[in-house]
Amino acid sequence: MALLATLRRLNRVVALVAGGAVLLCALFILVEIVLRQLGHSLGGSDEISGYVMAGVTTWGFGFALVDRAHVRIDVVRGRLPAPGRVLFDLLALVALSAVAVLVAFRAWPVLARSIANASRANTVLETPLWIPQAIWFGGLVWFAVMGCLLAVVGAGLFLSSQFAEAEAAIGPPHEG
Amino acid sequence: MITAVAAGLIGLLALSIPVGVVLFLLGVGVSEFYSAFPLLRGLGQMVWSAMNSATLIAIPLFVLLGEILVRGGVAARTYSALDRWVSWLPGGLVHANIATATMFSATSGSSVATAATVATVAMPQAERLGYDPRLFSGAIAAGGTLGIMIPPSINLIVYGFLTETSIPQLFLAGLVPGLLLAVGFSAVTVLLCLWRPALGGERRSYGGAERLRALVELLPIILLFTAVVGSIYAGIATPTEAAAVGVAAAFLIAGAFGGVDLAMIREALVGTIRITAMIMLVVTGAAFLNFTLAAAGLGNELRAFMTGLGLEPLSTLLVIVAIYIVLGFFIETLSLMVVTIPIMVPIIVELGYDKVWFGILMIVLVEMALITPPVGLNLYVVQGARRSGSLREVMVGCIPYVLVMLVMVAALVAVPDLALVLNGR
Amino acid sequence: EELSVVGSWSGLPLHKQYEAPYWTETLPDASGGDITVQLTTHDQMGLGLGDVFTLLGQGVYDVGMTVADYAVADAPELEGLDVPLVALTADKAKAMVDAARPMVEDIFHDRFNSEVLAIAPYPPQVVFCNADISGLDDLAGKKIRGSGRMTTKFLEALGAEGINVSFSEVPGALQRGVIDCAVTGAGSGYSAGWWEVSTHLLPIPLGGWDSVVTAMNLDKWNSLSSETQSLIKDTIKADFEDPAWASAQGALDNDIACLTGDGECASGEARSMTLVEATPEDMAKAREILESEVLPAWAERAGAEWATRWNDTVGKTVGVTVPVN
Ligand code: NA
Ligand code: NA
Numbered sequence: 042m043a044l045l046a047t048l049r050r051l052n053r054v055v056a057l058v059a060g061g062a063v064l065l066c067a068l069f070i071l072v073e074i075v076l077r078q079l080g081h082s083l084g085g086s087d088e089i090s091g092y093v094m095a096g097v098t099t100w101g102f103g104f105a106l107v108d109r110a111h112v113r114i115d116v117v118r119g120r121l122p123a124p125g126r127v128l129f130d131l132l133a134l135v136a137l138s139a140v141a142v143l144v145a146f147r148a149w150p151v152l153a154r155s156i157a158n159a160s161r162a163n164t165v166l167e168t169p170l171w172i173p174q175a176i177w178f179g180g181l182v183w184f185a186v187m188g189c190l191l192a193v194v195g196a197g198l199f200l201s202s203q204f205a206e207a208e209a210a211i212g213p214p215h216e217g
Numbered sequence: 218m219i220t221a222v223a224a225g226l227i228g229l230l231a232l233s234i235p236v237g238v239v240l241f242l243l244g245v246g247v248s249e250f251y252s253a254f255p256l257l258r259g260l261g262q263m264v265w266s267a268m269n270s271a272t273l274i275a276i277p278l279f280v281l282l283g284e285i286l287v288r289g290g291v292a293a294r295t296y297s298a299l300d301r302w303v304s305w306l307p308g309g310l311v312h313a314n315i316a317t318a319t320m321f322s323a324t325s326g327s328s329v330a331t332a333a334t335v336a337t338v339a340m341p342q343a344e345r346l347g348y349d350p351r352l353f354s355g356a357i358a359a360g361g362t363l364g365i366m367i368p369p370s371i372n373l374i375v376y377g378f379l380t381e382t383s384i385p386q387l388f389l390a391g392l393v394p395g396l397l398l399a400v401g402f403s404a405v406t407v408l409l410c411l412w413r414p415a416l417g418g419e420r421r422s423y424g425g426a427e428r429l430r431a432l433v434e435l436l437p438i439i440l441l442f443t444a445v446v447g448s449i450y451a452g453i454a455t456p457t458e459a460a461a462v463g464v465a466a467a468f469l470i471a472g473a474f475g476g477v478d479l480a481m482i483r484e485a486l487v488g489t490i491r492i493t494a495m496i497m498l499v500v501t502g503a504a505f506l507n508f509t510l511a512a513a514g515l516g517n518e519l520r521a522f523m524t525g526l527g528l529e530p531l532s533t534l535l536v537i538v539a540i541y542i543v544l545g546f547f548i549e550t551l552s553l554m555v556v557t558i559p560i561m562v563p564i565i566v567e568l569g570y571d572k573v574w575f576g577i578l579m580i581v582l583v584e585m586a587l588i589t590p591p592v593g594l595n596l597y598v599v600q601g602a603r604r605s606g607s608l609r610e611v612m613v614g615c616i617p618y619v620l621v622m623l624v625m626v627a628a629l630v631a632v633p634d635l636a637l638v639l640n641g642r
Numbered sequence: 643e644e645l646s647v648v649g650s651w652s653g654l655p656l657h658k659q660y661e662a663p664y665w666t667e668t669l670p671d672a673s674g675g676d677i678t679v680q681l682t683t684h685d686q687m688g689l690g691l692g693d694v695f696t697l698l699g700q701g702v703y704d705v706g707m708t709v710a711d712y713a714v715a716d717a718p719e720l721e722g723l724d725v726p727l728v729a730l731t732a733d734k735a736k737a738m739v740d741a742a743r744p745m746v747e748d749i750f751h752d753r754f755n756s757e758v759l760a761i762a763p764y765p766p767q768v769v770f771c772n773a774d775i776s777g778l779d780d781l782a783g784k785k786i787r788g789s790g791r792m793t794t795k796f797l798e799a800l801g802a803e804g805i806n807v808s809f810s811e812v813p814g815a816l817q818r819g820v821i822d823c824a825v826t827g828a829g830s831g832y833s834a835g836w837w838e839v840s841t842h843l844l845p846i847p848l849g850g851w852d853s854v855v856t857a858m859n860l861d862k863w864n865s866l867s868s869e870t871q872s873l874i875k876d877t878i879k880a881d882f883e884d885p886a887w888a889s890a891q892g893a894l895d896n897d898i899a900c901l902t903g904d905g906e907c908a909s910g911e912a913r914s915m916t917l918v919e920a921t922p923e924d925m926a927k928a929r930e931i932l933e934s935e936v937l938p939a940w941a942e943r944a945g946a947e948w949a950t951r952w953n954d955t956v957g958k959t960v961g962v963t964v965p966v967n
Contacts, residue, residue, distance in 0.1 A: 060486025
């Protein structure tokens with residue numbers, strides 16, 4: 042399916058950018074270690090690490106979803122015939138999308154509050170909190186959108202009885 | 218409430234809803250049915266706090282380190298070298314998994330990161346050399362749990378902080394039980410493979426000269442180990458920062474072996490994000506569930522239960538151990554510790570037990586929780602790294618190692634000195 | 643009336659000795675059973691340090707308690723409650739908090755939609771060094787882990803290097819020389835074994851007194867009858883706030899004795915850290931740095947209005963003035 046292929050391509054870019062952020066964060070920590078040995082300090086490497094972790098996590102959620110990497114327990118599902126398995130997959134995806142939408146919905150006030158209060162971290166960097174929180178919130182929205190789009194793709198495949206294709210799109214991680 | 222949550226957990230997991238999502242759903246359920254307060258309003262703040270954590274950055278960093286070693290070809294060389302040395306033992310490379318996990322435990326404060334590293338390094342070898350996937354992956358999941366027993370350990374730090382126990386003493390106390398567990402894991406592997414030789418893959422023997430040559434191939438992993446541990450013990454880096462040192466060292470080492478190019482780096486980064494996101498969905502869901510459980514009075518329920526029993530010291534201790542085993546099936550480990558420590562430790566101290574000793578006992582139980590289904594982060598991490606077969610296989614593979622941990626629990630109760638000897642008590 | 647209460651760190655004496663008994667026994671008894679309490683703590687809930695009052699304002703629970711300094715991301719003016727090194731004794735710290743109280747009440751009304759019930763002290767945040775120091779001046783050039791913006795800025799003005807190490811990694815970092823010094827409460831340092839990884843103790847409140855604010859969601863507060871309101875305010879003062887302050891100086895003296903072996907230690911075995919006294923010159927220098935660098939920077943963050951108000955209240959009490967332009 043064209044939509045699915047597009048989602049995969051997009052999310053691979055997302056994963057690469059997120060991975061790059063992890064790499065940069067490692068570099069930042071290294072610079073901090075070296076400078077400390079020389080008697081200087083940038084300060085704030087742990088604060089930055091926390092922000093990187095939050096951003097990488099939420100944007101990674103969507104990628105892991107499209108890549109079918111989120112953990113599922115297939116004890117019952119694995120014993121069903123193909124249509125039943127796909128129904129389970131759809132149910133799982135609907136539950137996931139509902140949670141993703143709920144979390145994104147509840148995350149907005151956190152960002153809104155930081156913007157309204159012009160909140161700054163209680164650190165020397167005085168990071169305006171809306172910046173890392175906006176990246177974090179964006180990832181949550183992306184995750185919710187991915188969940189809903191995948192549910193549509195999966196439902197389409199199910200209704201047209203393309204069970205093998207459906208499992209390849211929304212089944213558990215690299216099962217059989 | 219505990220019963221309802223457990224039933225809900227099993228039911229939703231059986232529907233094959235993603236584990237992290239199930240934990241969120243249960244949190245919503247607890248909030249709606251067991252709490253008079255609008256806990257859902259705190260969901261966003263809770264999720265932000267759980268993710269915005271400098272300590273957790275060690276997870277992607279150690280995963281990335283492992284990815285580089287695997288994709289840079291270092292892992293394959295290391296394993297074939299270790300194969301020369303340990304394949305005479307019944308179980309062969311399974312022992313290498315345990316040994317590597319033990320080594321990484323001395324560099325990593327997190328069990329999940331340890332398991333992820335060893336899994337990415339070791340998993341590709343299992344199929345190639347014909348090992349039983351269950352035992353092979355179970356050994357990695359179980360070996361990875363040593364990450365929080367052998368110092369440094371995030372969980373011991375949390376215990377020390379919450380109970381006002383000396384963290385250096387706790388670290389010292391974890392060393393002997395940690396090494397004993399590693400030996401125990403190896404021993405049970407030998408026994409299993411003597412009983413069912415097919416579990417252990419092909420046993421091969423090598424000449425002395427070949428073994429000595431193989432030592433050269435071990436050099437990269439030893440260098441890496443030295444860089445990570447060395448930077449911690451030389452006072453250059455904190456345990457979290459050492460993960461970044463490890464990433465840099467892994468790049469240099471893989472580069473020296475000619476295995477670094479742009480395509481490889483891209484794959485390593487993408488793989489890192491895949492595993493990190495998978496772990497973090499579970500961790501975040503667990504944090505939210507824990508938030509609702511604490512607010513709905515899980516602490517009070519446990520306290521009422523314990524005082525209602527009115528048992529003598531040893532029986533009370535055994536009940537506590539049993540509670541940890543049961544809760545450990547369902548609750549993520551750090552949440553399990555922060556919820557129960559304020560209730561259990563005062564009881565333990567009142568009964569006359571040592572706080573340092575109980576900390577170590579709790580860590581063994583928490584290690585067990587990491588590899589018992591349905592909620593066991595190390596199981597998921599190992600499954601995520603192998604990307605074939607089912608999670609069930611990893612769970613089955615862990616059973617022998619869970620038994621070793623149970624023996625360790627019994628040993629600690631019978632001989633408290635196992636934990637206290639290095640502290641001179 | 644059922645109250646959902648989220649307490650401060652469950653492992654620390656303030657919670658165990660004062661908070662927990664007050665909310666689970668004293669208040670329910672005093673109300674003749676009308677008030678029942680569901681008590682947990684923010685660490686048990688896994689709440690981020692900065693979240694306690696935010697969620698309180700949103701009505702996720704009724705009563706929240708935590709260190710005011712944790713909440714300054716949302717309210718920089720709150721930093722003025724907890725300025726390092728201006729209050730050396732518990733009496734002085736109490737006077738400072740009393741002077742600041744009307745300010746704190748306004749901040750909590752406006753920023754966190756909540757009513758301040760009490761302000762109690764954590765032990766002062768003192769300096770543990772794994773390095774040979776003989777006074778405040780020797781901290782220059784040292785790698786020091788402080789927490790909070792004001793403390794870190796003070797350290798930097800002193801010529802020290804503020805190093806970011808997460809709290810959990812401090813003992814290991816001290817032991818291996820990643821950092822030379824770190825700041826925490828004397829009692830926590832004693833019971834968590836920091837004396838094993840450091841040699842010198844500088845018992846001045848470099849990190850301030852870490853005042854713990856207890857506050858109730860404002861909607862909840864307004865829904866209570868005036869009898870219930872005064873019952874809570876009266877009992878929390880008599881049975882929580884006052885006893886906590888009364889024991890603060892004694893606890894500090896005891897903790898220092900336990901760490902240095904100099905005096906009577908009631909908590910257990912006495913240790914032998916070297917006690918470093920801060921000289922009057924040290925304190926004069928500290929005050930100079932506060933007035934010339936640290937407090938002006940705060941006045942910029944918080945706004946001149948708050949700085950002026952601070953000068954008229956807290957500043958008068960402790961004899962420090964923030965230049966306001
Ligand atoms: Na470790
Ligand atoms: Na488990």
